[in-house]
Amino acid sequence: MGNEKVRLVYRIKAMDLANAGAASSHVKSELQKYGIEEEVVKRVGIICFEAEMNMILYSVGGKLKVEANSNSVEIFAEDNGPGIEDLEKAMQPGYSTAPPWAQDYGFGAGMGFPNMKQNSDVFEVESAPGVGTKIHAIIYRRKENEAK
Amino acid sequence: MKLSEVVKVMGLKIFNPEVEGWEMIEVSWGYASDLLSDVIAGLSKDELWVTIQRHLNVVAVAKLKDGAGIVITKGIIPDDATIKKATEEGVVLLGTEMNTFEFCGKLYNLLKYGEIR
Numbered sequence: 238m239g240n241e242k243v244r245l246v247y248r249i250k251a252m253d254l255a256n257a258g259a260a261s262s263h264v265k266s267e268l269q270k271y272g273i274e275e276e277v278v279k280r281v282g283i284i285c286f287e288a289e290m291n292m293i294l295y296s297v298g299g300k301l302k303v304e305a306n307s308n309s310v311e312i313f314a315e316d317n318g319p320g321i322e323d324l325e326k327a328m329q330p331g332y333s334t335a336p337p338w339a340q341d342y343g344f345g346a347g348m349g350f351p352n353m354k355q356n357s358d359v360f361e362v363e364s365a366p367g368v369g370t371k372i373h374a375i376i377y378r379r380k381e382n383e384a385k
Numbered sequence: 386m387k388l389s390e391v392v393k394v395m396g397l398k399i400f401n402p403e404v405e406g407w408e409m410i411e412v413s414w415g416y417a418s419d420l421l422s423d424v425i426a427g428l429s430k431d432e433l434w435v436t437i438q439r440h441l442n443v444v445a446v447a448k449l450k451d452g453a454g455i456v457i458t459k460g461i462i463p464d465d466a467t468i469k470k471a472t473e474e475g476v477v478l479l480g481t482e483m484n485t486f487e488f489c490g491k492l493y494n495l496l497k498y499g500e501i502r
Contacts, residue, residue: 255466258445262474265449283425286449290421343438346420355426 243271243305249292257293261285264303271305277378280356281310284374287349288314294339296370307378314372321364328354386412386496388453388477391433394495395488397456400468400478407477412453414496417489421446428452433492435485439463444470454478458485
């Protein structure tokens with residue numbers, strides 16, 4: 238597998254619940270093919286799924302990008318709005334702005350961001366109301382890199 | 386414990402027996418929750434997920450976490466789209482008339498002690 242890189246890009250459509258999880262599922266199988274460790278694939282899958290669901294439920298749509306090399310897997314999720322009003326609150330476990338219909342479907346546990354953060358070695362969110370939200374996550378493939 | 390044995394002892398209905406090799410799936414433990422992100426955090430590989438959710442997106446969650454299958458409680462029938470998707474994705478969908486509490490109590494004993502008690 239050497240220095241070969243993997244680069245995956247998906248367009249995520251707003252309210253496309255029928256295809257929710259399709260991108261994350263594809264990411265998982267591609268990373269497995271590339272020989273990425275099972276534990277890393279699991280963590281990447283969770284982050285991608287939560288990011289994908291957030292874009293489907295709360296944004297006007299966006300892009301999910303995954304890049305992998307011999308050291309790490311990086312995830313970029315960028316949407317085109319509407320942005321998060323209170324990012325500090327959104328990061329708190331249990332906080333959710335899910336509308337009632339989504340809650341009936343089991344969304345809105347308020348654990349999306351906490352799940353993403355917990356499974357990342359580096360996790361950054363940038364959001365501006367009216368502009369959009371950008372998520373960047375890094376998962377290191379080897380233990381010695383986790384200390385960095 | 387093999388899924389076929391869990392199905393037999395717990396009297397479960399299987400909505401998609403078309404899933405190849407479902408009888409041989411190994412069930413290690415279970416997790417009960419109706420909130421998807423909680424399941425993403427809590428369900429582990431080879432565990433049965435017990436829920437009252439029956440819509441399409443449960444399939445993606447179970448697949449993401451490599452669960453042993455989904456048990457829908459209280460006699461709730463999953464949507465046709467859910468059954469179709471689950472079959473395509475190889476996720477076993479099961480049903481019970483018991484509510485989540487009763488089902489989990491029995492499943493807990495079965496998986497821990499090998500009998501319902």
